[in-house]
Amino acid sequence: MTGKAPVLRAVVIGAGIVGLTTGVALRRAGVDVVVCERAPEIRAAGAGLGLWANALAVFDGLGIGEQVRAIGKPSEMRFHDPSGRLLDTPGFDAEDHRYLLVHRAKLTGLLADAVGRENIRLGAGFCAFEEHNGGVTVRLTDGSTEEAEVLVGADGAYSAVRAQLVPGTPAQEHRGHHAWRAIVPAGGVAVAENRLVLGTNGCRGGYVRTHDGSVYWLVNQFRSPPLTGTPRHQALERARHLEDGRDGVLTRLIRATPEELVLHNHVVLVPPLPHWVSARVALAGDAAHAMSPHITAGATLGVEDAALLGALVGAADDVPSALAAYQADRIPRYARVAELSAAVEHSATPQEFARHYTAFSHWMITPPGHREQPGAAACLAGAHVVKQSLRHL
Ligand SMILES: Cc1cc2nc3c(=O)[nH]c(=O)nc-3n(C[C@H](O)[C@H](O)[C@H](O)COP(=O)(O)OP(=O)(O)OC[C@H]3O[C@@H](n4cnc5c(N)ncnc54)[C@H](O)[C@@H]3O)c2cc1C
Numbered sequence: 001m002t003g004k005a006p007v008l009r010a011v012v013i014g015a016g017i018v019g020l021t022t023g024v025a026l027r028r029a030g031v032d033v034v035v036c037e038r039a040p041e042i043r044a045a046g047a048g049l050g051l052w053a054n055a056l057a058v059f060d061g062l063g064i065g066e067q068v069r070a071i072g073k074p075s076e077m078r079f080h081d082p083s084g085r086l087l088d089t090p091g092f093d094a095e096d097h098r099y100l101l102v103h104r105a106k107l108t109g110l111l112a113d114a115v116g117r118e119n120i121r122l123g124a125g126f127c128a129f130e131e132h133n134g135g136v137t138v139r140l141t142d143g144s145t146e147e148a149e150v151l152v153g154a155d156g157a158y159s160a161v162r163a164q165l166v167p168g169t170p171a172q173e174h175r176g177h178h179a180w181r182a183i184v185p186a187g188g189v190a191v192a193e194n195r196l197v198l199g200t201n202g203c204r205g206g207y208v209r210t211h212d213g214s215v216y217w218l219v220n221q222f223r224s225p226p227l228t229g230t231p232r233h234q235a236l237e238r239a240r241h242l243e244d245g246r247d248g249v250l251t252r253l254i255r256a257t258p259e260e261l262v263l264h265n266h267v268v269l270v271p272p273l274p275h276w277v278s279a280r281v282a283l284a285g286d287a288a289h290a291m292s293p294h295i296t297a298g299a300t301l302g303v304e305d306a307a308l309l310g311a312l313v314g315a316a317d318d319v320p321s322a323l324a325a326y327q328a329d330r331i332p333r334y335a336r337v338a339e340l341s342a343a344v345e346h347s348a349t350p351q352e353f354a355r356h357y358t359a360f361s362h363w364m365i366t367p368p369g370h371r372e373q374p375g376a377a378a379c380l381a382g383a384h385v386v387k388q389s390l391r392h393l
Pocket residue numbers: 013014015016017018019036037038039043046048049050051124125126127154155156157158159160179180181265267284285286287290293296297298299300301302
């Protein structure tokens with residue numbers, strides 16, 4: 001905190017990873033913040049989450065990097081084929097593979113504490129906003145209103161803020177693209193190492209050990225036929241394409257998972273948006289750019305959005321210019337994300353997938369000045385922060 005009396009007030013809609021990080025970033029920049037969440041509690045849909053060095057640089061800049069590392073396990077994104085062969089990606093550094101695996105619920109809990117629980121309104125869903133001279137009025141589902149100078153919509157892929165700000169851009173199901181995942185306590189199934197496999201029939205997945213000894217497993221399928229059976233059964237069917245039909249570790253982990261712990265998602269995409277902001281309203285995170293999890297970076301990139309908003313709005317003489325600068329940075333960056341992500345998605349072979357994936361993560365974590373587009377890290381403490389975050393991973 002700067003110690004100065006807050007000049008601006010912000011309403012952030014959504015207490016997911018991005019909304020909460022935006023709350024922290026704005027507060028650190030001296031802005032008075034209220035985060036409005038429609039759910040009665042802070043929930044983290046999902047299981048494990050990979051945070052890359054660019055997100056860790058943001059958390060370092062916000063002063064919570066060490067706390068985030070304390071709930072995570074340093075891991076590496078390296079792929080195998082179903083026979084167990086490592087798919088090599090020559091030309092990239094070890095750093096291009098490194099990420100921190102965290103438990104989503106622990107991360108949102110930590111972020112909520114950093115925002116200050118007293119600054120979060122639960123059971124307060126967004127209804128509508130009205131911009132007027134000098135500010136914005138936000139109407140909430142409990143009948144109350146909030147007045148602020150800036151509104152941030154971080155309310156996820158089905159964003160109601162986006163529906164008003166950029167009408168006609170509903171989230172779309174990515175047909176045939178599904179994900180199953182769970183975190184299971186270790187013990188029952190021996191897991192000696194992490195394993196991510198690019199299998200047959202559009203199936204990908206594997207398992208990663210977490211910092212508390214439990215195991216995060218995940219299975220994805222592109223071009224899936226219509227689903228039948230329970231989510232656990234669906235995941236088990238796909239695991240056959242990752243373990244050559246053998247009864248391997250992944251299959252055993254899925255079998256050991258109680259049905260109610262298996263999360264299934266039909267992958268949802270937000271189309272490229274013509275604009276992300278108005279004079280007083282901005283979108284961040286999945287509300288602006290929900291993407292396929294095959295690049296496992298939606299939250300990591302959304303954390304960048306949060307940092308950039310905090311830096312620009314906190315330093316702003318006028319909010320509309322700050323939001324315009326935010327949009328000018330973000331739209332080209334996500335256009336490039338979309339190109340690199342498409343290259344991963346449409347890879348013809350597992351080897352190509354591994355190469356395109358690593359090319360994407362290399363680009364994402366490479367400091368500004370060394371890549372084609374200016375990124376959020378330029379607004380943080382400088383390019384060296386990203387490299388430091390990698391060393392501390
Ligand atoms: C299978 C899978 C694996 C993934 N793995 C990774 C990974 O390893 N690494 C990574 O970086 N990303 C990953 N992602 C992407 C990541 O999960 C998302 O990008 C991220 O969670 C988005 O966060 P968010 O805060 O923008 O949105 P959300 O997490 O959707 O949060 C939105 C919040 O807004 C609230 N809300 C919604 N509507 C309203 C309303 N009207 N009023 C008030 N509140 C509202 C919701 O209740 C919720 O709390 C993965 C995604 C999937 C599907």
